[in-house]
Amino acid sequence: MNFEIGNLIRWRKFYGNIVLIMHCSGPVNHTVLGWRMLYGRIFKSVVVVSEQSNPDLGVEYGEWWQVYKVLPKIFERYTNADGFMFLKDDTILNYWNLLQADKTRLWITHKVSSSWEIANIDSNSTAWYFRNGGREIVKKVLKDLPVHFQIKYRESMDEKSFVVCSSEIFYVPRQFVGDFVDLVSLVGELSLHHEVAVPLFFLSMETPDKFDPDALSNTVYKRGKASDSLSYYSAEVHAVNPWKVSNESDFVRLLKAMSLGDPLLLEVL
Template sequence: MCTVPPYANSANHVNNILHFVIRYLPKVFARYGGADGFLFLQDHMILNYWNLLQADKEKLWITDKIAHSWVTIPLESNKEEWFVKQGAMVKQVVGSSPVHFQSKYKESMGEDKIVFCGSELFYVPRQFVEDFGDLVGLVGSLDLHHKIAVPMFFLAMDSPQNFDSEALAGTVFKTNLAANETFSSIYTAQSPAVFPVKVMNEIDFIKVIRLMSKGDPLLMELV
């Protein structure tokens, strides 16, 4: 079940993460023009990079195969005002987009639903960087939440069947840890990423490095 963010109904809220994603990622892309692609991680996400060496770096990656991260939200008869407003903004952006963005998005989603995705982890290859920037421009000053905007971008850039969905499919993803769980108990070096891993101090950092060293023994040189 997808819940509305606690700040979603606040008209005065400034969404810092959205501000970064929407306003600054294209500038980062432009600054590092020689990069093959760009991997975005939010706080508390640990990347087991050694498991991504064989992933297709020419394709988009996002957590579309992770049930609690990528959720389809129906708009018809939806009683959550926040989702209805976000859906209206998505429709506005898609409707004003060039035909190639419109057709890709509508083939996947139509107009009666949207995707809510935490966007904790995603990858944009070089060939889609310009498209990402164009979509940022189309959003403009709309108050579109990043958890709605990022999946909309991905669905407008390409069909999900063309994503390398398997790259991140094995991610350990928990919205909340149970009382008897810690990052040590959920971590596995065999997954591409683990969330959430909250490092609060030096002791936690050392624990994380030791856990990750099961996948990359050279990390032990850090501790």
């Protein structure tokens, strides 16, 4: 037990001044307390955003497809935080495996091929991100980037390319918060999807070779297989997607799996 408590202290020391922002797609009345229990033990605070706001449970409103637009007001609330971790509720964070990550760098799944896709803006593709005027919106945002952001973006992407990233998990350190807020303001009322906006912002703030090279690189990503999550969950990786949690029994199942990396979770069952 002393060993497990020692680990908890180490995790709190590492994450203790980082705010976790969670987007919940499931029924928050059945899950929000569980998420706060799980991650609130180590993070400075857990802010929950959902398409079903619930003031009684402290759940704020935010649509998934544009959830990045609610982040600036949360950043503003925690001016002394070292950084902000974003997590969608279908992605499980194995927090014990990221203690070597650099909290001054950006983290995202740029090394997970199934999560990070380069697209051509002039492609004849009928992919979802080109529908409903998506192509013209991306062109406009790239064209309107202030010069310093354009220069940084062009260091890693040509003028015809952009990235689509699932963006269920990423980290923004304090020194990039101002740039992130500026980029959200630049998008304004344009209907730029979260999965296009976040990688565009990251590439405008920094080149990928300056992102943390290891953080989130070891992520299991099995889109569309949530019903079989136990078969691919591993306590040895950084994160696992997808894992669906809709009720208390789902949480029990999750905590039992995560207890391989954090045995203290068995104490709350």
